[in-house]
Amino acid sequence: MKYVSTRGQAPALEFCDILLGGLAPDGGLYLPEVYPRVSRAELDAWRELPYATLALRVLEKFITDIPAGDLKALVDRTYTAQTYRYCRPGRDAADITPLTTLEPGLHLLELSNGPTLAFKDMAMQLLGNLFEYVLEKRGETINILGATSGDTGSAAEYAMRGKHGVRVFMLSPHGKMSEFQRAQMYSLPDANIFNIAIRAMFDDCQDIVKAVSNDAAFKAKHRIGAVNSINWARVAAQIVYYFKGYFEATHSNDEEVSFAVPSGNFGNICAGHVARMMGLPVRRLVLATNENDVLDEFFRSGVYRPRATRETHVTSSPSMDISRASNFERFVFDLVGRDAAVVRKFWDKVDRGDSFDLRGTPYHARLSEFAFVSGTSSHADRLATIRHAWEEYGAMIDPHTADGLKVALAYRELGEKGVPMLVLETAQPVKFAETIREALGREPTRPEALEGIEALPQRVEVMDADAAAVKAFIAART
Ligand SMILES: *Cc1c(COP(=O)(O)O)cnc(C)c1O
Numbered sequence: 001m002k003y004v005s006t007r008g009q010a011p012a013l014e015f016c017d018i019l020l021g022g023l024a025p026d027g028g029l030y031l032p033e034v035y036p037r038v039s040r041a042e043l044d045a046w047r048e049l050p051y052a053t054l055a056l057r058v059l060e061k062f063i064t065d066i067p068a069g070d071l072k073a074l075v076d077r078t079y080t081a082q083t084y085r086y087c088r089p090g091r092d093a094a095d096i097t098p099l100t101t102l103e104p105g106l107h108l109l110e111l112s113n114g115p116t117l118a119f120k121d122m123a124m125q126l127l128g129n130l131f132e133y134v135l136e137k138r139g140e141t142i143n144i145l146g147a148t149s150g151d152t153g154s155a156a157e158y159a160m161r162g163k164h165g166v167r168v169f170m171l172s173p174h175g176k177m178s179e180f181q182r183a184q185m186y187s188l189p190d191a192n193i194f195n196i197a198i199r200a201m202f203d204d205c206q207d208i209v210k211a212v213s214n215d216a217a218f219k220a221k222h223r224i225g226a227v228n229s230i231n232w233a234r235v236a237a238q239i240v241y242y243f244k245g246y247f248e249a250t251h252s253n254d255e256e257v258s259f260a261v262p263s264g265n266f267g268n269i270c271a272g273h274v275a276r277m278m279g280l281p282v283r284r285l286v287l288a289t290n291e292n293d294v295l296d297e298f299f300r301s302g303v304y305r306p307r308a309t310r311e312t313h314v315t316s317s318p319s320m321d322i323s324r325a326s327n328f329e330r331f332v333f334d335l336v337g338r339d340a341a342v343v344r345k346f347w348d349k350v351d352r353g354d355s356f357d358l359r360g361t362p363y364h365a366r367l368s369e370f371a372f373v374s375g376t377s378s379h380a381d382r383l384a385t386i387r388h389a390w391e392e393y394g395a396m397i398d399p400h401t402a403d404g405l406k407v408a409l410a411y412r413e414l415g416e417k418g419v420p421m422l423v424l425e426t427a428q429p430v431k432f433a434e435t436i437r438e439a440l441g442r443e444p445t446r447p448e449a450l451e452g453i454e455a456l457p458q459r460v461e462v463m464d465a466d467a468a469a470v471k472a473f474i475a476a477r478t
Helices: 015-019 040-046 051-059 068-078 120-138 151-160 179-186 202-214 216-221 232-249 267-277 294-301 328-335 340-351 362-370 379-393 399-413 429-440 467-475
Strands: 003-005 030-032 099-103 106-110 142-147 166-173 193-198 257-262 282-289 372-376 421-425 461-463
Touching: 003 015, 015 120, 015 232, 040 051, 051 068, 051 232, 068 120, 099 232, 099 379, 106 232, 106 399, 120 151, 120 166, 120 232, 142 151, 142 202, 151 166, 151 179, 151 193, 166 179, 166 202, 166 467, 179 429, 193 202, 193 467, 202 216, 202 467, 232 257, 232 267, 232 421, 257 267, 257 399, 267 282, 267 328, 282 294, 282 399, 294 372, 328 340, 328 362, 372 399, 379 399, 379 429, 399 421, 399 429, 461 467
Parallel strands: 106 421, 142 166, 166 193, 193 461, 257 282, 257 421, 282 372
Antiparallel strands: 003 030, 099 106
């Protein structure tokens, strides 16, 4: 399988060649040259497979440059009941992504049972094992530099901890993450993990990462890499649970389901789009945003009006506080019939801070062929939905999942009640205790094994927002 860039001006590469990089050299994102199709016979054969075996079946279609036995070992090592053990009481951790039925035809697909209690573990844990494998084969090492507002950074650290050839330098805004999130990240004892708290906002952390990465000499000398959400391997790993959820929620491969996905960078729902392109019987991909509703506007109107980072609303579903969804370019590439010249034209505008408008183009009519619908959710909606889930279904859900459920319920009111709806659970409530207290007037439940992690010793370097100081810190340790 070869990968091509959405901008059409980069060489086609194999999976392992795009694994460690970020953007394609032409500024685009890599995508498979063609989406592998899953035949009806394959779907039938996959229906009863345990998670790791299903993951291998899906991933071997995308990863053709790792020997089959090695890929199987990597996948088996990733998707274990031990790693995804933080499931709700009474659930079977061996299911990896258990399905909870809220009411007939409405389900919660639990993707947050990994070490950091957010769905990002589903892909990041695989990425950790893939990175280690490819680096070892090539005799290389990497120093991952990232910025996080909470979920991505911890998922990256737990995936990379103790991995040979990998160090992680993670910037976070000092004092801005929840106490639980700080404890998760800063209590890691591993020698290859470095936490740097910046006395500034998340955007400033991101600016520092950009400044360091733009220093080509420093980047090359210190082998700086990233694990950001445009990484194709992350999207690929996320495709698997769309298949798994489908099999769990249906009795036969004649049925269809819909998925509701709390969206930020469009990574999660992009995987759903690819699963559908592969032939998974998906009726709707229901995209949910919070107050940052750029994508909702696009799917309703055909106008894409990304906002400047500084105009991003700070909300109570912070992992969706994104105004320029990086993976969205992958979807638009498919929407315009994979015409890279059109993508270049659109992103010329986006990169200048402008919008693009599909109205009056043939692509606007094609939008409806791609199964997307969308909706948005506010702080009040979030609180009401957390209460509704708790009172009606006895399920405590986190604020992001609540955005997904809110939009799913609104959509179901419009019809298609006969089609099972799977709401993707993207984090556990304990990560966002403040909003749970506001909604329910009680403390969130947490996995027993994580009781008291706030009391563990923490390791973090606090610094001013100064790229030179961050560079010096990295240089002294690599
Ligand atoms: C990252 C994240 C999201 C958004 O996912 P994308 O792939 O960026 O669309 C939603 N909810 C939670 C809890 C997250 O951590």
